[in-house]
Amino acid sequence: MLKHPLTHSIVGKAAGVLIVLTVAAVLGGLLLLYTPLCIRVAAADSLLYTGLLAVGGYCGWYFVQQVTVWKARIGAFAVGQLACVGITGIVLLLTDWEDADTFLHALPLRVVPGVLCWVVLFQWYGSLLIVDETEEFIPNESIDRISVKEGARIHIIQTGELIAIQAGGDYVTLITATGQYVKEQTMKYFESRLPASVFVRIHRSSIVNVNHILRVEQFGKDAYQVRMKNGFTLRASAAGYRLLRERLGL
Numbered sequence: 001m002l003k004h005p006l007t008h009s010i011v012g013k014a015a016g017v018l019i020v021l022t023v024a025a026v027l028g029g030l031l032l033l034y035t036p037l038c039i040r041v042a043a044a045d046s047l048l049y050t051g052l053l054a055v056g057g058y059c060g061w062y063f064v065q066q067v068t069v070w071k072a073r074i075g076a077f078a079v080g081q082l083a084c085v086g087i088t089g090i091v092l093l094l095t096d097w098e099d100a101d102t103f104l105h106a107l108p109l110r111v112v113p114g115v116l117c118w119v120v121l122f123q124w125y126g127s128l129l130i131v132d133e134t135e136e137f138i139p140n141e142s143i144d145r146i147s148v149k150e151g152a153r154i155h156i157i158q159t160g161e162l163i164a165i166q167a168g169g170d171y172v173t174l175i176t177a178t179g180q181y182v183k184e185q186t187m188k189y190f191e192s193r194l195p196a197s198v199f200v201r202i203h204r205s206s207i208v209n210v211n212h213i214l215r216v217e218q219f220g221k222d223a224y225q226v227r228m229k230n231g232f233t234l235r236a237s238a239a240g241y242r243l244l245r246e247r248l249g250l
Helices: 010-034 039-066 070-094 100-105 107-129 187-193 238-248
Strands: 145-150 153-158 162-168 171-176 179-183 199-203 206-209 213-220 223-228 233-236
Touching: 010 039, 010 107, 039 070, 039 107, 070 100, 070 107, 100 107, 145 179, 162 187, 187 199, 187 206, 199 233, 199 238, 206 223, 206 233, 223 238, 233 238
Parallel strands: none
Antiparallel strands: 145 153, 162 171, 162 206, 171 179, 199 206, 213 223, 223 233
């Protein structure tokens, strides 16, 4: 599983907090302008709803990695929005902070910003998971180790230690038995330089070391899972599965 783009760095965490506070402030201002709510209730309302949106938006990163069917994504999107609105309404009505008429009157003020925020966020998630397949493939000399700078430290990873590589926008996550390391590099770079007899690209966002594969499982039509010896599970496309079978001589 790829690291979350909003929490894997200090900049990402700061940006996430700033976005949540900005959305809460805008929603609170709209509630004050268009409803009879006082500042205290409007602030509580906006913070509660925005907090639920933030939790759902955060979890969405892991969801879009596992679910690629757009109908399922849209369905989950709609259910998530309904859950955020429903939980907010239940809390506000049970605490008598708002009456039903006020809550329903302010419903568009919550739903419209909420939907817009999630649309932008999920589009961004999708862009991070897309690998540029148009990048020119140029065979290069094989590499036997990879260096990763992490703060003041430099990690040296031998290719044999690599369990898998996953793409995440303009960076990749190198998965080893001792941890995961983020490096600004493309999948094409590693696909063209890692030993082809050992490393197989099973998905547009995944490369695996065949020496670390425990088993391959089919869980749907043209849908496969590759389970590694350390328990890590990766999705394989139909084309990736065929390539893996060829490399394994099956």
